[in-house]
Amino acid sequence: MRNSTIRISLMPELIHRLQEDIEGMLEYDVNCISIYPVLSIDPEEKIWDLDKLQELTDSINEVSMYAIENTRTNIQTLEYVNEMGFGCGAGVTSVYVNAKGSVYGCFYTAQEEKDYDLLANFLERKVFPNKHITTGVKANDPKCNTCDKEYCLMCYANNMETQGDMFCSAAWCKEAMDFYQDTLPLCDLSVLNSKVATMEDGATDILNAVNDELYEISGYIQAIMSGDNKFRPTMRHVTERDIESRVAWMNTLNDLDSIKDSLKMLMLNMYSVCKKNKRVINNE
Structure with a gap:
């Protein structure tokens, strides 16, 4: 299982x-x-x-x-929670197919065969590009527009069925x-x-995962400091031999030390910028 x-x-x-x-x-x-x-x-x-x-x-x-x-x-x-501002993932991150071959954005509309959310039917080889009502929906509920939560469980289908409006806040x-x-x-x-x-190679796979994360963090820090918004991290993988010789472990510790030094420099730079901005605001 x-x-x-x-x-x-x-x-x-x-x-x-x-x-x-x-x-x-x-x-x-x-x-x-x-x-x-x-x-x-x-x-x-x-x-x-x-x-x-x-x-x-x-x-x-x-x-x-x-x-x-x-x-x-x-x-x-x-599982259907999204970050605030991204709305429901129906038809965007997932689609649902019923026994008739009809494709819907939402599992509820697929079960209930709601025509307003019908995307396609692969048995009939038909596509309905303008049917998916939830694409690009904007918030029109004052409570939702002023919500301070980081995540949202808003459901278009429930709102349509009970309130006649795709976007409304719940109690x-x-x-x-x-x-x-x-x-x-x-x-x-x-x-x-x-x-x-579930990693097959044990310590090697784990260290690779750690190294991947460290390289990405280090790369983004350097990109921030250099003003590069097109940075794409490159990964370096280790081998079982590296594990045995402890080289990879020492490289990992060295990467952590480099990240710490970069963060310290970034902190000092940000402090200097904030101090300068404060003087400008106060006309000093």
Whole structure:
């Protein structure tokens, strides 16, 4: 079952069973367990109160820690969340096909066969380029335009069905995003742990991954300092022989030291610029 994903749709009254049930699922070595707290299709209906959301946050963080320490399975929540300003990924990062061969941007519109979201039908070899209503949608809800959250779970289909408007805020959306952000760090760590744990060559692959990240960070720092906005990082891979001779490990430590020195120089440069700007503002 390594390539399988288990999706859990969770109601508040079942939180007390979550950890025990997931620990049982982890024994099957699945790739991912996605925990999705059920949210109402009605933007005005709250299913989760703050106490229950906090309890769920604590439970998922405990489950993520357990998965990291004992398995190679990654834990995810609210898989359709996007960064604020990017909207729903329906028809952009994903499409859905029903049994009739009709292609829709959203799983809900595919299930319900909503004509307004029909993209194509591959059995009939037809394309409907102007049907996908969510492309390029702009926010027209004052609450959404002034939202201070980093992430958004806005759903065009739910809004259309209940409010007759693609873009409208929900009574529970900010609380749901607080929950998502509070569980994101450990969920992200579980994804990284899953990637590392499935590497075939062990230390060599792990060190390559570390080196790739270090080279990219170092390159972007240098690009910032030189004013180059077209920088593209190049990666340097190590071999098993490098691991044995410790050369790669020393190069990695050296790269970290270089990044530290570059950040120190960048900090001093930024301080100098800020100090200069302050003098200009104060007419000194």
